[in-house]
Amino acid sequence: DTGVSQDPRHKITKRGQNVTFRCDPISEHNRLYWYRQTLGQGPEFLTYFQNEAQLEKSRLLSDRFSAERPKGSFSTLEIQRTEQGDSAMYLCASSRTGGRNTEAFFGQGTRLTVV
Amino acid sequence: TQLLEQSPQFLSIQEGENLTVYCNSSSVFSSLQWYRQEPGEGPVLLVTVVTGGEVKKLKRLTFQFGDARKDSSLHITAAQPGDTGLYLCAGARGSNYQLIWGAGTKLIIKP
Numbered sequence: 001d002t003g004v005s006q007d008p009r010h011k012i013t014k015r016g017q018n019v020t021f022r023c024d025p026i027s028e029h030n031r032l033y034w035y036r037q038t039l040g041q042g043p044e045f046l047t048y049f050q051n052e053a054q055l056e057k058s059r060l061l062s063d064r065f066s067a068e069r070p071k072g073s074f075s076t077l078e079i080q081r082t083e084q085g086d087s088a089m090y091l092c093a094s095s096r097t098g099g100r101n102t103e104a105f106f107g108q109g110t111r112l113t114v115v
Numbered sequence: 116t117q118l119l120e121q122s123p124q125f126l127s128i129q130e131g132e133n134l135t136v137y138c139n140s141s142s143v144f145s146s147l148q149w150y151r152q153e154p155g156e157g158p159v160l161l162v163t164v165v166t167g168g169e170v171k172k173l174k175r176l177t178f179q180f181g182d183a184r185k186d187s188s189l190h191i192t193a194a195q196p197g198d199t200g201l202y203l204c205a206g207a208r209g210s211n212y213q214l215i216w217g218a219g220t221k222l223i224i225k226p
Binding site: 046 | 119216
């Protein structure tokens with residue numbers, strides 16, 4: 001197993017365009033998380049899935065953001081009508097079913113730059 | 116307002132010195148994790164502490180969870196340039212053990 005994989009690593013897009021990122025979690029992990037991280041800050045929770053069910057979505061997340069995990073394996077995060085404020089590192093993490101000592105493992109992230 | 120406060124935010128020291136990074140909260144956590152992140156990469160898990168008062172060692176790194184499970188510390192002995200990075204703490208809380216993140220401590224070890 002190669003760990004959590006994210007694609008692409010970098011994305012530059014023009015304001016107003018739509019972008020989609022992909023995350024492939026560790027194969028036996030049924031939880032998948034999306035985070036956003038800006039420079040000098042810790043990761044900010046966006047949403048998480050348990051298998052194919054999206055169980056929680058941050059209230060800070062605008063309607064332009066949507067995530068799917070159709071078969072409980074890989075996940076996609078789409079941002080519609082991108083804005084310059086969307087520029088950030090988008091991180092995906094996966095874990096086994098949550099428990100008090102559940103450990104999350106992160107991918108290398110997708111760096112989004114909106115110009 | 117950060118639920119998890121990390122201090123210091125930035126630390127630059129010489130190789131060989133010791134240092135301690137703190138992670139504090141008024142909330143109780145089920146567990147607390149420490150991660151190290153390098154520029155352009157995702158965070159890498161270092162350790163998870165679960166029990167109040169627990170101490171875990173990872174080579175020159177010593178992690179402690181507070182007795183009340185509200186705070187934690189990371190102590191590095193004889194720091195080396197390879198320890199340079201962003202150190203993040205994350206506490207698990209709630210019925211779904213959602214992770215709450217600190218803003219990180221940026222550590223630079225000068226040779």
